[in-house]
Amino acid sequence: MNQFIKETGLICLIALFLGLLTWSFHPGAPDFHKIDLEDGEILLKTALESADPLLWVDARSKDNFELDHIPGAILLNEDDWEYLLAEFMEKWGPDQKVIVYCDSRLCRASKNVAQRLQDELQLNNVYTLHGGWETWTSEQN
């Protein structure tokens, strides 16, 4: 029994040692403290501290939007792009920072909507919210 415990302990120690070695010296090891932002992404904190007026754009489904959304946000998704684009333009102002969000870090809807706003309307001040709705709700709780 003693032998078994010793061997198990040894295996765990070797695994721990190898893990620490990789974490310390591997050139591609992730930095757990640094948040990697994709191109055009903005952190919630940065957005809220911005001096520019914000226009929140919800790129999720209509059902999810109607359930709940960031206060003041407007719905704009690719399910009904033309109709919703008209509503977006009613609210848009040239000095606004447009921030698009979808469900979470994994969804692509906010990226697609932001790209179309840049391509089709030539808007420059367009960002996507890092972490999306999931980040917003976790910050509120």
Place this chain on the structure above:
Amino acid sequence: MKIFSLILVLCSPLLLQGQMQFQEIKNQANYKFGDKEVRRIFKFNNDGDYPVTFNSITSSCGCTTTSLEKMTYLPGEEGEIEAIFTIGQREGLQRKKITVLTDDTDFSRYELILEVNIPKIAEINTRLLYWKKDERLDPKTITIDFHPDEPIKITDVKMSNESFKLDMNEVLTGKQYIISVDPGTARNSKNGNLLVKTDFPKDNPKIYFFHLRVQ
């Protein structure tokens, strides 16, 4: 022997494979103009020696739904997951991830990809004509180039603000249109919406929206 056991323990996660074998993990779908949805089948079979039950199938987008005949599959049994992607007004390369979770304790998570490229039916230079505060009130143009495979007619143009003057030319029949918009000479802040109606697709003709604004 001890070293062999050690290597086996450390490498064991790499040796695990699921019982469910999918014929294709990535499924590329074809799209033709006018399609409202795209349907693709992901075929699988239970290659193991015990039954496997699907716990959940979720998609990265609300636009993609899935269906499965039943939840539990016996050893050797085949089945299929049907994925239905609703196009809506999407354009470009669409990549929808479908996450499948089973009760297989060895390997329970599969990620399937449904990919479809939706070509733009029209290339439009801009949807927003915007005259800044200090900008001269010269006319601006909207250019619409329809896809060469799909000649389309503009059947109607509606302007919400009559103080903007429009002039539309069909440069190439069914292919290219140029709409010139004159904001007038009065230097006052105003805006308007322009709706351009086409004859395609026949059952629900596409309407393009443009916004005009003088600051």
